[in-house]
Amino acid sequence: MDPNLQYWQSNGQSFLSRLRLWFKILDPSSVLSSQAEIEQARVLLQNEGQTQRKEKVANAWLLSLSSVHPDTGGVISPVFRSQVFLPISAPLVVASLIPHKGIKPALFWQFLLQAYCAGFNHSNRNATATKDNKTSMKQSILIVGTVAYSTFAGALPQIILKRFRLLGAVAETFSRSLLPIPLSACLAAFSVMVVRSEEADNGIRVFDSNGNAIGVSAAAGSKAIKETALSRAALFGTTAAVPTLLLALLKRAKFVQRNPMIIAPVRHISTAIIFGLMIPVSFSLFPQFGKIKKESLEEEFQSLDSNQELFYHRGL
DSSP states (O other): OOHHHHHHHHHOSSHHHHHHHHHHHTOGGGGGOOHHHHHHHHHHHHHHTTOOSSHHHHHHHHHHHHHBOTTTOOBOOGGGSGGGHHHHHHHHHHHHHSOOSSHHHHHHHHHHHHHHHHHHHHHTSOOOSOOOHHHHHHHHHHHHHHHHHHHHHHTHHHHHHHHOGGGOHHHHHIIIIITHHHHHHHHHHHHHHHHTHHHHHHOEEEEOTTSOEEEEEHHHHHHHHHHHHHHHHHHHHHHHHHHHHHHHHHTTSHHHHHOGGGHHHHHHHHHHHHHHHHHHHHHHSSOSEEEEOGGGSOGGGTTOSOOSOEEEEOOO
């Protein structure tokens, strides 16, 4: 089993421990590390095991967890590493949630956001599923289809505003304030479920408590996808909901009524702050090295002598 999975198994079973760890992993400065530095960190961990008291080894763990895929052992592209998710996607999230004057700007920003999210989901998936040329082609088609559908659906509030102006203030309030909340959550979950659907089709590796791979399970793959989809829905849904609620409260204040120009900066800043705070929280909602009961797996696993819980890599 990869050292990263061993680390998550021993250090990431409680929400608070995962949250503390993610705050450290998400340090964007580590993305500047070269591939040689990452390989040196991996060698150090293999030689010294999980001795975390030494500062050098602790830094090596953080670099490995943030830069190396635990299934393939390969270095993740710097653009899709967890520590750059905030600086890259935050401007896209802010731009996609603001009211636009036309449909084309809304489609443009939604395309950038949905394309990046699809790439991030694919790069950080569980990569143990069997791959061949046919599977790769199917996966490429699914990614393109996900981006296209999510782009159009994400711009739906703006389309409603432009096409149905005669519906009045009720339609405008619904499109600007209410619809983006469930829409953002659903599209985020939809992207994860479609992009990573091969895990439910082909299965992912399942481990025993000692870290030994004992088989491949589609049930575990479905559970990993579901948990990741829920965490991503929580991230984007909360990011859309909290600034909307904050603005609704601020608009009642006399100071804001006298200075309506302050609404736009507050919307942008609050969206970015909530999104940044929710990233480590959403990443911590479920363990990276998740548990699953033997009874929940396929028939081939029921013959195992032990009744202990089994484990799987959830992905991100």
